[in-house]
Amino acid sequence: PRLCSLEEGVAGSGTYTRHGYVCAALAGCLAKTSEDGAVCSINSRFAKVHILYIGSTPLKSTFRGTIRREDIRATEKDKVEVYKSFRPGDIVLAKVISLGDMQSNYVLSTAENELGVVVAHSEAGAQMVPISWCEMQCPRTHSKELRKVARVQPEFLQT
Template identity: 50%
Template sequence: MLATSLLKSNCGQRLCLADKQTISGTGTYERGGYIYSTLAGIVNIKKAEESSVIYVHSINDQSMVPVPGDVVTAKVTIVNQRFCKCIIKCIKDTVLSRPYRAMLRKEDVRATEKDRVEMYKCFRPGDIILAKVLPMTDVHCYQLSTAENELGVVIAHSEAGVPMVPISWTEMQCPKTYVKEQRKVAKVIPENRLNSIM
């Protein structure tokens, strides 16, 4: 196991053993029981609930990278029956210098009744969501979850182009036309954010 959270690495350099306690993150890959760096940069270790995630970011790009457990703000770009594609714009309160691609699968939308989730009734292209980053399974795309009450849609526009107001866990309403649209609504929306979009 690496002893420090800030080491320099070279592309292809073997970093450490890969096991249940140490998993590969952004800028790394796993092969033959070891984790290797995919680029020259700074090695970071972030401790998750039951494991540590090893990731590397370029020396030339000092922006943050999402790691499992982070709550991120993302914009929904594509919605289909099985998943929606998103662009991660912020990690916690930090606006990223470059966005990251992400995917939210149907089974990660809610904690209960996962088989009854209809993606188009939860999200629409253009929605701004809060989501949690899951452990990576694809090197090129982050996996997101909105299975907690505090996660889901925080900003959405109606078909009339007006910012909508949440009225329940599953609905938002256009203040202009009073038309209701279904969404997976996040429980907590800061009052100042609501005032700024109304």
Template identity: 55%
Template sequence: MKEEEEIEMVTPGEVLGKGSEVKAGKGAYLSPDNNTVFASLTGRRSLVHPSPHSPDQRPTVEVIGHKAHGPVPEPGCVVIARVTKVMARMASADIMCVGSKSVREKFSGVIRQQDVRATEIDKVDMHSSFRPGDIVKASVISLGDARAYYLSTAQNELGVVSAESMAGGTMVPVSWTEMQCPLTGQIEQRKVAKVGA
């Protein structure tokens, strides 16, 4: 019985072999500068051997993505997230989009009290900045801890972009700290994203 070849995980930019020994297949590319084959995505490294009649007897090296990859949040990029829980010092959110692309995997984010806005950080009240269900535009600060990305809404154009009022109406921003329910006229506090900035 043929031994299973060891599953080797690779990441983009990792060297997969010399161009003289292997051909670049899916998920790999050949750099003409140094005739080296590199991985272009994260996944398992796999060698596909040519048929015995093939004139080119080099095996093809491929990288098989561990699942169909959607976009992945990275520090500096802007994401759209839905607030799931608001606590005294932070809000949790599920990241739905990275830039304009929707994510396929579940990514969690945390907006800490010090990252809500740029000024008067010590006066930030998480419960008057966000509510569960709010859709926020935020930038990714860092990978945070193992469970969640750290997000920031400190810039003027970041913050709540869509929120539902207690009465179930889609609220309209009236200032950078308030949104109004069109059904009841009720004003609710939020850290609002500046529109058209």
């Protein structure tokens, strides 16, 4: 059965994609999480995201947000590079800092240790494991990729 559209999430283990949807390959339960947004595109100045949740509440319609380069990290903002922080398909925990304009809707920030990438998949399709505040590693190939990694707080973890 269909779980969500590719705009709303990414395929993980036990799922596959077909006709623009993520579908279940195995029987089980779908756990709603408190992640905020999925990165849909990046450039040198910002990342565009689809906001999926507010806290743990799933949104019924699509809201768009922007994480500007200067709002990615709290320190060394002038040295931040968007492509070393996020990639399309990443799930990011962020907070809304302003309503923005008509094109970008909400302006988001990941400039706290608790905010940033919480789910990312490697080129091999495996869910990567955080190994530092700025790197994730593929468990299959052991290749490392740069990310602005969130230090996820216990209230956001599923048990």
